Amino acid sequence: MEFGFLGFLNLMGSLGFFIYGMKVMSEGIQKVAGTKMRQILRSMTSNRFKGVLTGFALTALVQSSSATTVLVVSFVNAGLLALVESIGVIMGANIGTTITAWLISIIGFKVKISAYALPIIAIGFPLLFMSKSKTKSWAEVLIGFALLFIGLSYLKESVPDLKANPEILEFLAQYTDLGFLSTLLFVGIGTILTVTVQSSSAAMALTLVMANNGWIPFDLAAAMVLGENIGTTITANLAALVANIHAKRAAAAHFIFNIFGVIWVIMLMPFMLDFIDSYMTSNYGASPINDPESIPIALSIFHTVFNVMNTLILIGFVGFIAKTVIRMIPSKGEDDEEFHLEYIGTGMMQTAELSLEEATKETAKFGEITARMSEFLRELVETDKPKRQKKLLKKIKKYEEITDRIDDELASYLMKVSEGSLSDESTRKVSHLLNISNNLETIGDIFFQMSRDLEKFFEGDIIFNSEQKAGVLSILDEIDKAFEIMVTNLNEDYDKVAIEPAYEQETKINKQKKTLQKKHTKRIETKMYNINSDSVYKDLFFACEKIGDHIINVSEAVTGQKDKDPEDK
Numbered sequence: 414m415e416f417g418f419l420g421f422l423n424l425m426g427s428l429g430f431f432i433y434g435m436k437v438m439s440e441g442i443q444k445v446a447g448t449k450m451r452q453i454l455r456s457m458t459s460n461r462f463k464g465v466l467t468g469f470a471l472t473a474l475v476q477s478s479s480a481t482t483v484l485v486v487s488f489v490n491a492g493l494l495a496l497v498e499s500i501g502v503i504m505g506a507n508i509g510t511t512i513t514a515w516l517i518s519i520i521g522f523k524v525k526i527s528a529y530a531l532p533i534i535a536i537g538f539p540l541l542f543m544s545k546s547k548t549k550s551w552a553e554v555l556i557g558f559a560l561l562f563i564g565l566s567y568l569k570e571s572v573p574d575l576k577a578n579p580e581i582l583e584f585l586a587q588y589t590d591l592g593f594l595s596t597l598l599f600v601g602i603g604t605i606l607t608v609t610v611q612s613s614s615a616a617m618a619l620t621l622v623m624a625n626n627g628w629i630p631f632d633l634a635a636a637m638v639l640g641e642n643i644g645t646t647i648t649a650n651l652a653a654l655v656a657n658i659h660a661k662r663a664a665a666a667h668f669i670f671n672i673f674g675v676i677w678v679i680m681l682m683p684f685m686l687d688f689i690d691s692y693m694t695s696n697y698g699a700s701p702i703n704d705p706e707s708i709p710i711a712l713s714i715f716h717t718v719f720n721v722m723n724t725l726i727l728i729g730f731v732g733f734i735a736k737t738v739i740r741m742i743p744s745k746g747e748d749d750e751e752f753h754l755e756y757i758g759t760g761m762m763q764t765a766e767l768s769l770e771e772a773t774k775e776t777a778k779f780g781e782i783t784a785r786m787s788e789f790l791r792e793l794v795e796t797d798k799p800k801r802q803k804k805l806l807k808k809i810k811k812y813e814e815i816t817d818r819i820d821d822e823l824a825s826y827l828m829k830v831s832e833g834s835l836s837d838e839s840t841r842k843v844s845h846l847l848n849i850s851n852n853l854e855t856i857g858d859i860f861f862q863m864s865r866d867l868e869k870f871f872e873g874d875i876i877f878n879s880e881q882k883a884g885v886l887s888i889l890d891e892i893d894k895a896f897e898i899m900v901t902n903l904n905e906d907y908d909k910v911a912i913e914p915a916y917e918q919e920t921k922i923n924k925q926k927k928t929l930q931k932k933h934t935k936r937i938e939t940k941m942y943n944i945n946s947d948s949v950y951k952d953l954f955f956a957c958e959k960i961g962d963h964i965i966n967v968s969e970a971v972t973g974q975k976d977k978d979p980e981d982k
Contacts (some may be wrong), residue, residue: 421568426567427564431567432564434560434561434562437557438553438561440615442554464499464722465502468501500663514713521958559748595636600640603641603643606640616644620637621708631708631712632686633903635682638719643676646672662742665741677726688712689715689718764880771826779816780849789860790863793806794882794885809864819854823847825845827850842907848966853967863952863953892923902967907972910968916968926954
């Protein structure tokens with residue numbers, strides 16, 4: 414049988430079937446355990462051991478180390494994880510990906526799961542029509558699981574036999590007996606394969622199938638597995654190209670970690686393979702060197718030993734790795750560290766449920782940026798130096814443009830998230846985050862309009878009297894307290910936020926506005942009214958009251974207060 418163009422299409426179709434099944438199963442798992450996964454993320458601390466366990470758990474759930482490491486890079490990019498924390502998580506992700514290899518080796522090769530795939534789909538299919546969303550999610554898990562192994566079954570049939578079709582890899586066959594050079598060559602092939610299919614799990618499945626069919630010997634299959642570990646890091650580094658400096662450093666740390674592991678394993682390769690061969694012979698009665706059917710289990714052992722040992726060796730050097738990547742990728746200044754705002758517009762979104770964490774963290778940063786505008790406006794009211802006034806006016810204008818951009822990016826990102834598989838709770842959260850973003854953007858617009866009013870005010874060489882200045886600063890004091898509560902709420906677990914402090918502060922803002930309005934009315938009645946300064950003064954404290962309204966809207970969206978019945982408020 415010749416392996417022609419149709420055979421190639423069958424191979425690609427089988428690979429697509431396998432990856433699609435993994436995607437359906439992964440998304441189903443995320444919807445079933447979406448909240449728990451976010452709780453796992455929130456539990457991350459600087460404790461590197463906890464980070465390793467977290468990375469392991471995430472990868473075991475998502476079923477792809479490439480997806481997990483790209484997520485880690487994007488979490489660092491969005492400020493969800495610190496660099497040191499991310500390194501521990503990446504180490505755990507490398508161990509977590511070994512679960513996929515074991516799943517394929519034990520179930521895919523030892524059990525003919527494809528024979529049970531249709532009955533599994535028959536069980537899952539009716540669940541898709543149930544009213545409970547969690548039941549539907551379990552249906553997706555079952556159907557995805559079945560599709561994955563049907564894809565693996567087709568993959569085993571589609572991958573051609575090298576002996577029957579020597580022309581396919583004829584150019585590689587002559588490089589299989591070059592010793593160390595052959596090892597390096599197949600490390601490179603494993604790397605390219607992983608980058609091409611964009612899934613370490615799919616690359617591992619292909620390697621296992623090729624080895625199981627006797628296409629490649631055990632030692633070169635092991636070299637391909639090492640290459641797949643490098644390929645995973647390239648995927649993350651490509652994602653980090655358009656990210657901020659922190660994400661670039663996290664991706665570089667992942668690359669260093671895996672490259673170091675591959676180097677020391679290549680040096681000790683003969684000893685490791687001999688050890689695994691002895692273990693397999695004594696425990697399974699079959700040598701992976703002579704029996705291709707035993708290679709999948711042997712490769713899974715090799716993959717696990719490599720990642721566990723590499724983590725144990727390097728876990729004590731997390732701080733050193735962090736310092737190394739900081740030296741490798743130095744800061745370009747304040748703009749790179751603080752004002753890089755494309756946290757969520759990087760194309761790194763991999764999983765809908767977990768992507769909500771990025772959006773939530775970005776929204777909290779959005780709140781902090783908007784709160785800074787109050788500081789600039791306060792200084793603008795206080796200062797009488799023209800140069801400083803111009804600088805502050807430019808700064809407020811710049812921040813207003815930033816708020817517009819974040820709102821656009823956040824809305825676009827959340828729309829993409831909502832197109833994915835989401836639980837009902839996550840769907841509501843998308844709506845709340847859109848509401849928050851809209852209110853924050855409006856606050857930015859109001860601050861900008863206030864600065865424009867003051868700019869005209871300064872151009873006319875008009876100044877506030879001491880009473881007017883004190884009045885504006887007094888309501889800004891209350892606004893700042895409201896911002897403090899709002900930012901705290903945005904950074905908290907939304908389920909644990911209490912709305913009462915926000916309501917109390919909003920009442921104080923309204924009360925202060927009424928006080929200033931009464932004094933302003935008295936000035937008109939006593940004919941102390943100055944049309945130039947008093948009209949701007951009135952606009953300012955009215956604008957502050959509007960800002961207070963939008964701030965409370967944000968806290969209400971955080972707590973889901975507007976979704977509740979009036980009597981529950």
